[in-house]
Amino acid sequence: MTDRPDLGPLIPRQRPMHPVPYDPEYKTSVPRSPKWPLLSMESTPSEETGPRFGHALIGPLDNNLILNFAKDGSPAIGERILMHGRVLDENARPVPHTLLEIWQANAGGRYRHVKDNYLAPLDPNFGGCGRTLTDENGCYQFLTIRPGAYPWPNRANDWRPMHIHISVFGHSFGQRLITQMYFEGDPLIERCPIAATIKARSQLDRLVAPLDMARARPLDHLAYKFDIVLRGRRQSMFENKLEGM
Amino acid sequence: MVQPLDILTETPSQTAGPYVHIGCIPSFAGLPGVYPQDLGLSPIAKEANGQIITITGAVIDGTGWALRDAMIESWQPDAAGRFAGHPEADPAVSGFCRFAADKDSGLFTLRTVKPGAVAHRDGGMQAPHISLWIVARGINIGLSTRIYFEDEDNSNDPLLARIEQRPRVETLIAKRTGEGQYRFDIRLQGEGETVFLDL
Numbered sequence A: 001m002t003d004r005p006d007l008g009p010l011i012p013r014q015r016p017m018h019p020v021p022y023d024p025e026y027k028t029s030v031p032r033s034p035k036w037p038l039l040s041m042e043s044t045p046s047e048e049t050g051p052r053f054g055h056a057l058i059g060p061l062d063n064n065l066i067l068n069f070a071k072d073g074s075p076a077i078g079e080r081i082l083m084h085g086r087v088l089d090e091n092a093r094p095v096p097h098t099l100l101e102i103w104q105a106n107a108g109g110r111y112r113h114v115k116d117n118y119l120a121p122l123d124p125n126f127g128g129c130g131r132t133l134t135d136e137n138g139c140y141q142f143l144t145i146r147p148g149a150y151p152w153p154n155r156a157n158d159w160r161p162m163h164i165h166i167s168v169f170g171h172s173f174g175q176r177l178i179t180q181m182y183f184e185g186d187p188l189i190e191r192c193p194i195a196a197t198i199k200a201r202s203q204l205d206r207l208v209a210p211l212d213m214a215r216a217r218p219l220d221h222l223a224y225k226f227d228i229v230l231r232g233r234r235q236s237m238f239e240n241k242l243e244g245m
Numbered sequence B: 001m002v003q004p005l006d007i008l009t010e011t012p013s014q015t016a017g018p019y020v021h022i023g024c025i026p027s028f029a030g031l032p033g034v035y036p037q038d039l040g041l042s043p044i045a046k047e048a049n050g051q052i053i054t055i056t057g058a059v060i061d062g063t064g065w066a067l068r069d070a071m072i073e074s075w076q077p078d079a080a081g082r083f084a085g086h087p088e089a090d091p092a093v094s095g096f097c098r099f100a101a102d103k104d105s106g107l108f109t110l111r112t113v114k115p116g117a118v119a120h121r122d123g124g125m126q127a128p129h130i131s132l133w134i135v136a137r138g139i140n141i142g143l144s145t146r147i148y149f150e151d152e153d154n155s156n157d158p159l160l161a162r163i164e165q166r167p168r169v170e171t172l173i174a175k176r177t178g179e180g181q182y183r184f185d186i187r188l189q190g191e192g193e194t195v196f197l198d199l
């Protein structure tokens, strides 16, 4: 199943490093957050295995959001950016060949979704989703446009900072993670109740991608770096190895 | 001072938000053509070995309202308890499925093969179950739970055995409603709150 040398259980999640489930400033979390504590137990094969996706799944434009919905051949409108980074585990080892999916608003802050009726117009050439697999070193990249900030119904005047939603699989179902990437320097991050569900400041900082001029391409696009760390597996020579794992 | 640990901290989660469907199941979200088809449409191919079952349910919030915007992923082994990737696993069982609450009724449906029992690290067996991961607007970190089956022997399952309040065990057990048909509701909060897992 796994091409890892270690076959130990998943390292338990450090819940204080994640957002709180219940936060009255993010109103929808109030009726949707469990009140009972989670049932904690060492991981089992059900969490340690997980779906794998092959390169055959990925089309040539899947990681290019500027062109993957270009109806009349015109690129999407917006500030062109490269989003790139590495996926590592808690043991600081790359997570190769894992699926990343992203979705985002267009340059005006509007999603191509039936439930989004914000005033900003849809861009006929922008769908807003992309996917890719990390390479053997855990690296990935997307070419896209910078999403716009947008207002949302929560408190009277809440705005989401510019952000890109990211879904990562890893190699174990227990590593499954969805998060959001923010952009360096955006003053709306400090004002966002969703960002503020993360109470450890150093953890929120990890979602803010720095401008990366070393990867920007002159006369073409800027670049932002976003590294992702997934849960690791406990490394020990003393683990009981399960057959077939 | 002490030596630093060579360990990284996991990236924090953020809510999947209301538009998770665009990224994960774009055809369902009304963006056909970006990919040939949505990922995880079915966990099985036609020729999968074992009993084909259908599980229907809803994700219900603390007010009793069924979420219309939840997305769920499931992961399971084949009928013999082998996960995809195992050399003897049923090649017709990918084991992975993505499904969403219906935007009108809030109901979801999972059609799959009934999973077999899976070994636990200490050598015991876990009763047949399907792992679920639930994301939606207002859920800040994906919620994990499991579907067990009322017509299986769950008496020696190590996870169910750890639930101190025995009535809560029932929240993880799908109820048989007909031949190959089960009902499994996920209650996020309030009376009958589902047991969520941290494994």
Ligand SMILES: [Fe+2]
Pocket: A105, A160, A163, A165, B017
């Ligand atoms: Fe968003």
